[in-house]
Amino acid sequence: MFSKKTMVAAGAIILIVLNGIVFSFNYIRKSSFQAAAVETALFFVSPVQEIVTGMIDTGEGIWHQYFYMVDAARENQKLRRDLARARQRIHELTEMEKTNERLKRLVDFNAGSALEMQAAEVVAKDPSPWYHTVIINKGRAHGVKRANPVVVPDGVVGQVIDLSERYAKVLLIIDRNSAVDALVQRTRARGVSIGSADQGCRFEFVLRKQDIEVGDQIITSGLDGIYPKGLRLGWVSKVIRRNSGIFQEIQITPNVNFHKLEEVLVVLDPPEIDEVLDQ
Amino acid sequence: MMRYLISLMVIIGLIVVETSILPYLPEILRFYDFLVAFAVYMSLYQSFATGIPVMVIAGLAMDMLSGAPPGIYLASYLWVFLVFRHVPGWVRIGDHTLFFFLSIIGVGVQNLFFGVAAWSVSRVPFFTGDTGVIVMLQLFWTLVTAPFLWLLFHFLFSDTHQASGTGEAEGR
Numbered sequence: 223m224f225s226k227k228t229m230v231a232a233g234a235i236i237l238i239v240l241n242g243i244v245f246s247f248n249y250i251r252k253s254s255f256q257a258a259a260v261e262t263a264l265f266f267v268s269p270v271q272e273i274v275t276g277m278i279d280t281g282e283g284i285w286h287q288y289f290y291m292v293d294a295a296r297e298n299q300k301l302r303r304d305l306a307r308a309r310q311r312i313h314e315l316t317e318m319e320k321t322n323e324r325l326k327r328l329v330d331f332n333a334g335s336a337l338e339m340q341a342a343e344v345v346a347k348d349p350s351p352w353y354h355t356v357i358i359n360k361g362r363a364h365g366v367k368r369a370n371p372v373v374v375p376d377g378v379v380g381q382v383i384d385l386s387e388r389y390a391k392v393l394l395i396i397d398r399n400s401a402v403d404a405l406v407q408r409t410r411a412r413g414v415s416i417g418s419a420d421q422g423c424r425f426e427f428v429l430r431k432q433d434i435e436v437g438d439q440i441i442t443s444g445l446d447g448i449y450p451k452g453l454r455l456g457w458v459s460k461v462i463r464r465n466s467g468i469f470q471e472i473q474i475t476p477n478v479n480f481h482k483l484e485e486v487l488v489v490l491d492p493p494e495i496d497e498v499l500d501q
Numbered sequence: 502m503m504r505y506l507i508s509l510m511v512i513i514g515l516i517v518v519e520t521s522i523l524p525y526l527p528e529i530l531r532f533y534d535f536l537v538a539f540a541v542y543m544s545l546y547q548s549f550a551t552g553i554p555v556m557v558i559a560g561l562a563m564d565m566l567s568g569a570p571p572g573i574y575l576a577s578y579l580w581v582f583l584v585f586r587h588v589p590g591w592v593r594i595g596d597h598t599l600f601f602f603l604s605i606i607g608v609g610v611q612n613l614f615f616g617v618a619a620w621s622v623s624r625v626p627f628f629t630g631d632t633g634v635i636v637m638l639q640l641f642w643t644l645v646t647a648p649f650l651w652l653l654f655h656f657l658f659s660d661t662h663q664a665s666g667t668g669e670a671e672g673r
Contacts, residue, residue: 391568
């Protein structure tokens with residue numbers, strides 16, 4: 223009845239008219255029916271929208287969180303490595319600082335002494351708990367000789383008893399085979415400091431009549447021909463005067479902490495006994 | 502040859518541990534001479550020909566490094582090696598248990614050697630209160646660590662056992 227073109231034109235005109243009607247509603251005050259329809263739509267649709275939006279947000283959050291966690295884990299690993307390196311560095315620097323302090327004391331001690339000395343490092347200790355010797359990393363090649371005294375700023379360490387080209391064995395004054403001719407600094411009472419089993423020394427052959435008190439400093443006398451005169455050995459920690467006998471029993475606590483012995487000085491030219499006697 | 506090389510490695514390793522690590526540990530960790538346990542192991546599991554030179558090297562090395570009277574370590578290792586290898590013929594208990602008990606006895610014997618040597622030199626009683634504590638600590642640590650040393654020695658010498666095909670108590 224109508225051609226196809228006529229149908230299309232009519233349809234288009236109807237759509238334009240409908241559009242005009244719909245648009246015209248925007249300018250008309252909202253009716254109560256329309257408000258109820260919107261409210262109903264919102265009541266049913268919005269919760270679903272809210273849930274869906276929430277789910278999308280959550281999914282998006284998890285996705286981002288996952289990547290964040292991966293990044294954080296990587297960063298965490300890197301920071302842990304950095305922290306470990308920093309801690310190691312701090313440890314090295316602390317160790318270096320302590321070594322510097324010890325070496326500075328050794329250098330100061332060496333500079334303040336007229337004796338020729340050779341610094342050495344303790345590389346090993348006696349394998350037996352019954353005997354007290356240490357191995358130092360200086361030997362014949364460095365001018366070290368048998369019976370050279372070994373000291374630290376705190377006092378006497380011992381003497382060289384064996385040596386090779388580059389190493390030497392030092393008998394500590396706390397070894398039971400060690401004996402050092404010594405004096406009480408305050409009263410000049412003479413005796414012999416002998417190593418004892420308890421990491422200390424006994425001060426032997428001191429006459430009962432000699433005035434010795436706990437706390438007195440014991441120094442080397444120089445008369446044994448090995449240790450220079452005036453080096454600190456230790457302090458009197460116990461005095462026993464028995465009713466019988468001509469000697470006192472005296473215990474000495476060494477000035478040197480032998481547990482923490484790391485660097486020492488070997489006296490290369492100890493004064494001869496004649497020089498000591500002349501003094 | 503392999504046994505000698507392994508023995509030499511064990512000796513050097515134990516000496517380094519005893520001279521450079523153990524002395525710096527707290528006093529409560531007063532370990533004993535691990536080479537005594539090694540001497541016990543050699544006496545139980547290795548032949549006379551293998552053990553003697555190894556014990557002589559170990560003894561001389563320790564004597565040179567220690568301030569102890571010369572020969573005391575050598576004597577104690579040889580004594581342990583030569584005497585303890587006859588013990589399996591006298592008692593009937595398992596190899597591991599025997600090693601464990603003989604190590605404790607060996608440490609005691611070595612301390613006795615030290616005591617006699619110290620007394621003969623200075624005439625001062627060796628086993629006073631302090632030394633008694635040290636000996637007790639050494640025996641305690643032997644009690645604790647001997648099984649681990651057995652495992653270590655057995656692991657190190659396992660190839661030589663297989664190679665020789667002589668089994669565990671090859672030296673007997």
